Amino acid sequence: MTTQTETPVKDRRAAKPVESDRSKAEARLGQKLVAPAIILMLVVTAFPMLRALYLSLFNYSLTAPDDREFIWFGNYAVALTDPLLWKTTGITVLYMVVTVAFELVIGFAFAMVMHRVIFARGIIRTSILVPYGIITVVSGFAWQFAFSYQNGFVNSWIPGLAADFNWFGETTPAVIAIMVSEIWKTTPFMSLLLLAGLAQVSEDMIEAAKVDGATWTQRLTRVILPNMRAAIMVAVLFRALDAYRIFDNIFVMTAGAQNTESISFLTYRQTIEQFQIGIGSALSVLLFLSVLVIAFLIVKIFRVDLADARQEK
Amino acid sequence: MKQKIGMVVGVALILAWCLLPVAWIISLSFKSQTAITNGSPGFFPADGAGAGWQNYQDVWDNEQFRRAIFNSIGISLIATALSVIIATLAAYAIARLEFRGKKLVLTMALVIAMFPVVSLVGPLFDMWRAIGLYDTWPGLIIPYMSFTLPLAIWTLSAFFREIPWEMEQAAQVDGATSWQAFRRVIVPLAAPGVFTAAILTFFFAWNDFVFGISLTSTEAARPIPASLSFFVGADPFNRPASLLAAGAVISTIPIIVIILIFQRKIVAGLTSGAVKG
Numbered sequence: 363m364t365t366q367t368e369t370p371v372k373d374r375r376a377a378k379p380v381e382s383d384r385s386k387a388e389a390r391l392g393q394k395l396v397a398p399a400i401i402l403m404l405v406v407t408a409f410p411m412l413r414a415l416y417l418s419l420f421n422y423s424l425t426a427p428d429d430r431e432f433i434w435f436g437n438y439a440v441a442l443t444d445p446l447l448w449k450t451t452g453i454t455v456l457y458m459v460v461t462v463a464f465e466l467v468i469g470f471a472f473a474m475v476m477h478r479v480i481f482a483r484g485i486i487r488t489s490i491l492v493p494y495g496i497i498t499v500v501s502g503f504a505w506q507f508a509f510s511y512q513n514g515f516v517n518s519w520i521p522g523l524a525a526d527f528n529w530f531g532e533t534t535p536a537v538i539a540i541m542v543s544e545i546w547k548t549t550p551f552m553s554l555l556l557l558a559g560l561a562q563v564s565e566d567m568i569e570a571a572k573v574d575g576a577t578w579t580q581r582l583t584r585v586i587l588p589n590m591r592a593a594i595m596v597a598v599l600f601r602a603l604d605a606y607r608i609f610d611n612i613f614v615m616t617a618g619a620q621n622t623e624s625i626s627f628l629t630y631r632q633t634i635e636q637f638q639i640g641i642g643s644a645l646s647v648l649l650f651l652s653v654l655v656i657a658f659l660i661v662k663i664f665r666v667d668l669a670d671a672r673q674e675k
Numbered sequence: 676m677k678q679k680i681g682m683v684v685g686v687a688l689i690l691a692w693c694l695l696p697v698a699w700i701i702s703l704s705f706k707s708q709t710a711i712t713n714g715s716p717g718f719f720p721a722d723g724a725g726a727g728w729q730n731y732q733d734v735w736d737n738e739q740f741r742r743a744i745f746n747s748i749g750i751s752l753i754a755t756a757l758s759v760i761i762a763t764l765a766a767y768a769i770a771r772l773e774f775r776g777k778k779l780v781l782t783m784a785l786v787i788a789m790f791p792v793v794s795l796v797g798p799l800f801d802m803w804r805a806i807g808l809y810d811t812w813p814g815l816i817i818p819y820m821s822f823t824l825p826l827a828i829w830t831l832s833a834f835f836r837e838i839p840w841e842m843e844q845a846a847q848v849d850g851a852t853s854w855q856a857f858r859r860v861i862v863p864l865a866a867p868g869v870f871t872a873a874i875l876t877f878f879f880a881w882n883d884f885v886f887g888i889s890l891t892s893t894e895a896a897r898p899i900p901a902s903l904s905f906f907v908g909a910d911p912f913n914r915p916a917s918l919l920a921a922g923a924v925i926s927t928i929p930i931i932v933i934i935l936i937f938q939r940k941i942v943a944g945l946t947s948g949a950v951k952g
Contacts, residue, residue, distance in 0.1 A: 392774030399765040406821035410798035475685035489693040626793040633797030646794035
């Protein structure tokens with residue numbers, strides 16, 4: 363039995379206004395005002411994406427631009443049958459699942475503390491924004507050097523670990539190091555989103571549960587979490603899609619060595635570093651499609667209603 | 676009492692989480708370069724391995740780094756200003772006017788916010804080279820604008836919905852001209868929202884890395900994150916760590932200053948646009 367957060371019944375669309383001159387003028391003004399934003403968003407996304415779709419049908423490399431050749435879906439066949447693509451997709455999904463899970467748990471704990479705390483609120487808010495605001499590349503460097511056995515401190519802080527343990531010498535530790543940087547940087551953002559959701563859970567309800575004899579765990583799982591569902595799901599959706607695009611930390615910390623490469627990194631390497639525009643475009647299209655699939659799955663599985671969450675009905 | 680101790684521990688953990696890595700990078704920036712080359716593990720510089728301000732001096736003397744700071748500030752500010760103006764127009768229309776296609780704008784913004792940036796880099800790289808935008812300021816400003824518009828439009832439209840617009844008419848009834856009503860009543864009410872959107876947009880542009888490395892090739896337009904990552908590239912496993920740390924600290928200063936001044940607004944903006952569950 364879950365109690366949903368109240369959704370305002372505000373259906374302006376139901377009562378269709380009579381098409382007066384005034385409302386027509388309003389519609390025209392509205393469309394004029396959003397036009398620049400739409401055009402700009404389309405120029406940089408839809409147009410290049412269509413172009414990628416077109417170029418992905420060619421065998422086209424910038425190192426030999428004259429040998430451009432139409433090969434239908436050849437690039438897709440090459441990409442999809444290459445185990446490398448599946449390996450990088452697997453590792454990308456791993457980054458996504460692990461980082462979002464940690465961020466959710468730690469972020470929720472932080473949100474609980476921030477929600478309840480009555481002192482030092484300004485200091486906490488300021489500090490929590492520091493990882494959010496810091497450049498991802500800087501975070502990557504900070505953690506790479508922290509994990510480095512030559513100049514870092516992590517090895518000496520973990521009991522039982524050899525002082526010369528090389529975190530970037532093998533896949534597992536390297537992946538952990540990358541995840542740590544990613545989790546450190548984005549947990550604050552998650553905790554702020556969850557804090558906003560927490561603020562909307564009615565105190566009366568929690569109090570009532572307490573009076574009825576609910577334990578702390580019961581209050582958490584039966585009252586607080588169900589009432590925050592919308593906030594949690596939106597936070598998870600945004601962070602998951604963001605984590606799936608992981609690129610900066612990998613570029614800085616390992617440059618894709620030791621099998622730490624993500625799907626974004628693979629795409630980048632093909633297009634920008636190796637000038638393989640044809641196959642790179644095919645990878646771009648596949649990356650875009652996989653993001654759509656993940657978004658669709660999250661929305662379907664967790665029944666996220668984004669319009670609801672935004673009160674935009 | 677028990678609860679209070681728990682709170683203190685919780686707060687201490689949050690502060691440690693947020694600030695320890697920052698303290699580390701500052702500490703690292705004071706290790707001397709010879710100590711780094713020879714290897715100097717540990718959180719703080721060892722005795723005699725400190726460098727004073729030498730690393731900062733060296734970074735600042737580096738022409739490429741100064742140029743990157745200049746590029747980043749210029750590009751981020753221009754992108755922020757333009758993006759916020761366009762987003763304000765759109766958000767006003769979404770919050771205040773009834774028109775067809777409203778839903779389309781919001782959906783499009785949502786899709787773009789989730790777009791895998793890397794998948795655009797290839798085609799944009801190709802297009803920008805064809806039309807001469809490659810390795811120029813506008814070549815970065817345009818993508819930054821497109822990718823910050825969704826966030827700005829959300830934040831602003833959520834904010835504009837809360838504004839009591841009747842006050843505009845009230846002022847006019849009291850004898851103010853429409854311009855006065857707009858300037859004296861609406862602008863002060865809307866300014867904090869616009870400002871918040873501007874800060875978030877600036878953070879995005881300042882943080883961007885993918886466009887920064889793909890759409891530039893020289894110091895003509897290369898922003899800080901890209902410049903830091905190319906700062907001596909030969910051996911990615913033995914970089915001049917302390918120099919890089921000094922550069923990283925310098926590049927973080929503007930962000931820290933903005934956070935210190937505007938923390939309340941940033942938190943409000945981050946949460947108002949994204950979640951109202």
